[in-house]
Amino acid sequence: MKKIAIIGRPNVGKSSLFNRLVKKRDAITSDLAGTTRDIKRRNAIIINKQVELLDTGGLDKGCELFDKIKEMSLKAAYMADIILYVVDGKSIPEEEDKKLFYELQNLGKDVALVVNKIDNDKMKDNLWDFYEFGTDAIFGISVSHNRGTVELLEWIASCVPDSDIVKEEDAEDDVRIVKEEAIDDEEFFSQHSFSDQDDDDYIYWDEEEVEDDSVFANNDLIKEHDEDDEDHIKIAIIGRTNVGKSSLLNALLGEERSVVSSVAGTTIDPIDETIDYKGKQLTFVDTAGLRRRGKILGIEKYALMRTTEMLENANMALIVLDASEPFLDLDEKIAGLVDSNRLASIIVLNKWDISKRDEHDKIIREVRDRFKFLAYAPIITLSAKSHQRVDKLHDMILEINENYSQRIPTSKINEVIEKALRRHTLPSVSGQVIRIYYATQYETRPPKIAIIMNKPSGLHFTYRRYLTNKLREAFNFSGTPLLFKAKKKGEK
Structure with a gap:
């Protein structure tokens, strides 16, 4: 061609x-x-x-x-x-x-x-x-x-x-x-006007409907392949400005594909590139760096709208953090976007070569403390600039994709549920006995499990969390969210 x-x-x-x-x-x-x-x-x-x-x-x-x-x-x-x-x-x-x-x-x-x-x-x-x-x-x-x-x-x-x-x-x-x-x-x-008001509670841009004929319509850049093709993994590289996202993309591809500079906000248009690795297609998307709303300048406002599209159409996210600097509240808000899109995820601690490596355990504890909602996401320390441990990230992506795409047999799920019920019975609600009849997985990417009950509203979030933990102990769901839906018999 x-x-x-x-x-x-x-x-x-x-x-x-x-x-x-x-x-x-x-x-x-x-x-x-x-x-x-x-x-x-x-x-x-x-x-x-x-x-x-x-x-x-x-x-x-x-x-x-x-x-x-x-x-x-x-x-x-x-x-x-x-x-x-x-x-x-x-x-x-x-x-x-x-x-x-x-x-x-x-x-x-x-x-x-x-x-x-x-x-x-x-x-x-x-x-x-x-x-x-x-x-x-x-x-x-x-x-x-x-x-x-x-x-x-x-x-x-x-x-x-x-x-x-x-x-x-x-x-x-x-x-x-x-x-x-x-x-x-x-x-x-x-x-299309965008607010420049500095608001610590929000980042990105005003939530605004994008017109069908706008320059942002039809830009599902990484949605060109079969959505059900488990051999194609669409991976968004996300993080705040200057954490090394473009350097990481170049390291993953093994070539200078994305411009890297010390200028914050270097990447404007999301850049996607596909490579073949061990029989899988890996499409990486280098997204624009995110900042607090009041810090976003000029064309960045429009570029950042593309980041939401990329996350909506991705399967996995590499959440890039700068290990050489203190973590910010903004890092948590960005990670929250990944969680809300129910993506498989890996936390990448970049610039490890210039970080305080002697404080490894302390840094890992801080990440786990700050990102409790991503407790299932594995952490990898690397240096995109020197390519240190980048090769390990390729294999980690394949492993997480397996977890994200797996389907657990109904019989095995119910074995775990039954053991969990025997250990801690469901509490009654207003004197009514709450029963779980059975559970079954009805979707993958991410795994979604339906729990068939007599009173779906009686499944308290604490018990849902308990069941989640038991399933994670029994099966390898590292790197992937695990979603439950309580339903009545015969309910679709």
Whole structure:
């Protein structure tokens, strides 16, 4: 499959073009320079040929962060087969653009100059200035107004071999995307206000309905595979800013996939990447770092909305904590999101190489004390930067997934329930005898157990907790929540 890299300076419309080509509002777009930072990859069908699209960060320089973004963007271009170099048609050609364009042409790849923001016929005259780049593969388009895209699509398709043609019944007519009604991302952002009030009791963003046609719709990035496929594990990497989530993703993948810098909030768009490990598909999603609401700035507010989507569609979460610093109340609130989504989970104590390792037992006790609601989550200490013990995390993920996906036979569950009842009988309620007839597991991922009773309301939460503990003693439910539902006979 041919790789197509979309590159260019900040704010020229690379992510908007990417969204058009993949036919959904996938990459976050805004007029803020540096919105795209990591490389976003998606498969797409251009005319009738399958390709892999790479959306890259802006080719800017200055601070540590932007230098790293530029480095990763150029690396993606060198690895690609086809390059779409996007420039802003509303401004005059930049000498730096010409220099980079010539350099990329010398690589012997198919390179097109895409002059974006040619929004009307009058602006077509601006195209003449860009013939200085010395290429015949020049396309004046307007992504936001759906103008001039057909010729670009046909050129891309001509660069892709016929061996990549997809079956007619599986293909969509990609030319139709130029007929779709344009969605003005800037208008969307202006219509959605977010509170900046500093509130210690809350984090993230205002709970607000996301419109069906918004730039955040249809972004279930890790929901593309079969939800019932137990061989596919979708893992969200979550934590507050600067705890090392992107470094952990890179270490797990064994390559520099996500931009890492000392700038808090480096990751904006969630980045997902799938690897095969011991016969399983592991899809890791590096999410935006979370902060208290009052500390969230600019485009981060919209990026953080994606984090909830990732958690809703994940199976497992790696809760990343900075072991070199004191834990914060915010860490607990973030972990609470994982618990509320009923995900399998692993607590990752990162930066162990620079922590007070001689206080190992003390740190573990503090984690257990702070995160009592995740008592079932195993803890691993590692260093994403030095890759210390990262290899152990892969195997731990597989083990936890087995626990999360297991189905216990009804007979074995009832053996445990009967022993528990003999040891501590159910207390009566208002003189009424409470009976448990039997229990059975009715769902996995996470395991859910129905308890059939004469009075479901009589199952007190303390007894439910007692039964949970007994089942955990009998079976390996490490890393996974265990849910109960009290029901009457015949109740669905």
